Amino acid sequence: MQGLVIKSTGSWYSVLADNGERYDCRIVGKFRIKGLKTTNPIAVGDRVKFDLERDSNQGLIHEMLPRKNYIIRKSINLSKQAQILAANLDMAMLVVTLASPRTSLGFIDRFLVTAEAYDVPAVLVFNKLDLFSKEGLEILQEFKDIYENIGYACYEVSALKGINIPIIQELITDKITLISGHSGVGKSSLINALLPDRDLRTGEVSDWSDKGQHTTTFAEMFELPQGGFIVDSPGIRELGVIDIEKEELGHFFREIFKTSHNCRFNNCRHINEPGCAVLAAVNEGEIAVSRYESYLSIYHGNDTRH
């Protein structure tokens, strides 16, 4: 049988089989990603092949289908173990607010870099539209100009008042969507608006112990009534910045990458090199100063997560 892993506890996996039934499954054998030690070889979003154990509703997973992408979390210590948080994501949605609390451009850029590096298409959802003053709407327009120009779709909603929720419903239909954003932006409210029958606050248990030990982490995907899934896990809520080689960082800023083809040196860091097309584009206003500042900040290893 084949199915989709919709919940993972580390040792048990809940699999939604293609016949519509759910089965609790365990893993037989070893699943390893080359060069990566992981605490959990299979994650939500994985498609797996499994067999039912005789006379039971429990299954044994014996094969994982190739992934199109996956996101991981490194252990905080140096054990080099990583935890796969989710696989086969169709979209990463960053929930952003301009007030109470205000999401910084630096935080947005870090998220977008990470999503690019993981090869997950990202969109921005500006929440709490009901709170926007005239000034707030002007800032919204500035933010949207920056990101829409680079090719990121932006949406504006109010999870609380239900404004534009149907647009988001349509956007996520038939996709596996990861919802991220920092605390207080309204992720739970948005997810509850999208999944009216579920109260997310129940059942959140998780953590990754900083001893590098596997604990009772779990991630879960919620099925949308119209088709598709939302991935929610406390561990994924702030999609962290993954290790990116400095030389590669420019690849994950779409507009910098595009412009860098015109730099005089093909190993240009876009910092102070002569003939740097990126610097020229920043000076001419073609690349947003804030984006360039985020690039520099990540390049120099400054952690400005909020």
Ligand SMILES: Nc1nc2c(ncn2[C@@H]2O[C@H](COP(=O)(O)OP(=O)(O)OP(=O)(O)O)[C@@H](O)[C@H]2O)c(=O)[nH]1
């Ligand atoms: N005015 C307004 N308030 C909202 C909206 N969405 C959420 N809130 C409020 O913002 C606060 C935080 O919302 P949550 O949904 O708990 O935010 P969260 O992102 O899940 O936060 P964490 O659980 O800390 O990660 C709550 O008081 C919500 O009622 C909105 O669209 N408009």
Ligand SMILES: [Zn+2]
């Ligand atoms: Zn350059």
